[in-house]
Amino acid sequence: MINLCFHGIGRPGRELEPGEAGYWITEDFYRLVVETVAGRDDVRLSFDDSNASDIEIGLDGLVRHGLTASFFVIAARLDRPGSLSAEQVRELRDHGMAVGSHGMDHVPWRALSDAAQQRELEQARQVLAEVVGAPVTEAALPLGQYDRRTLTRLQQLGYTHVHTSDRRSSKPSAWLQHRFSLRSDDTVDSLHAILRGEPLARRLVGRLKGGVKQLR
Ligand SMILES: [Zn+2]
Structure with missing residues (x-):
């Protein structure tokens, strides 16, 4: 299974965090990705950060191709400008x-800390469960970072799947699902390398491309 992860599409409607711009892709590239993966049952899609572009651009592309995705929402950003509303x-x-x-x-x-863990893993989930009126059972690790203690706690709290940003393929039913985040410098070629499950492909292509750009 190849899990692809989107962040922002098009133009951000809020101030970005440092380094975040590299995870925003164009609307054209988004449409190309959904066209490419439509009908592939070995590819799953997700969206992180609950940007307004999830619904303004992302949803239409999914519906058009009969695709579904998981949306990982940042609870404290609900109803803020540039982010999804409840x-x-x-x-x-x-x-x-x-x-x-x-x-x-x-x-x-x-x-x-214990207090921060409670806020991030329990309170956020509670807020979101109230928004959707159903239990929230999956999580995506912010900035892809985690440690053993966090994973243990997520397991104790009954999360059914946890999604990383480690660039690897995953077994369909694994508790920990690894994902490939699409980036602003991804291309048709790097997308196909990702879909072949090549973990380092994008980085190498990206670096080579960067070098070529400087020479031009
Ligand atoms: Zn994130």
């Missing part, structure tokens, strides 16, 4: 999309 999260749900937790404040889930 109503929009329900709209995604009503289109058959899964809603998971991406925590409360988009902070790394490594070396969290």
Whole structure:
């Protein structure tokens, strides 16, 4: 199984965090990705960070191709400019999309204090469960960071699947699902390398491309 992860599409509607721009892709590239993976039952899609582009651009591309995806929502960003509103999260749900937790404040889930762990892993999930009116059972690790203690706690709390940003393929039923995040410098070629499950392909292609760009 290849899990692809989107962050933002098109133009951000809020101020980005440092380094975040590299995870925003164009609307054209998004459409190419969904066209490419439509009908492939070995590819699963997810969206992190609950950007408004999830619903403004992402949903239409999915519906058009009969695809579904999981949306990992940042609880404290609900209803903020540039991010999904609670109503929009329900709209995604009503289109058959899964809603998971991406925590409360988009902070790394490594070396969290007990209080921070409670806020990120329990309170955020509770907020989201109230929004969608159903239990929230999956989580995506903010900034892809985790440690053994966090994973143990997520297991204790009954999360059924946890999604990393480690660039590897996954067994379909594994508790820990690894994902390939699409980036602004991805191309048709790097997309196909990802879909072949080549973990380092994109980085190498990206670096080579960067070098070529400088020479031009
Ligand atoms: Zn994130």
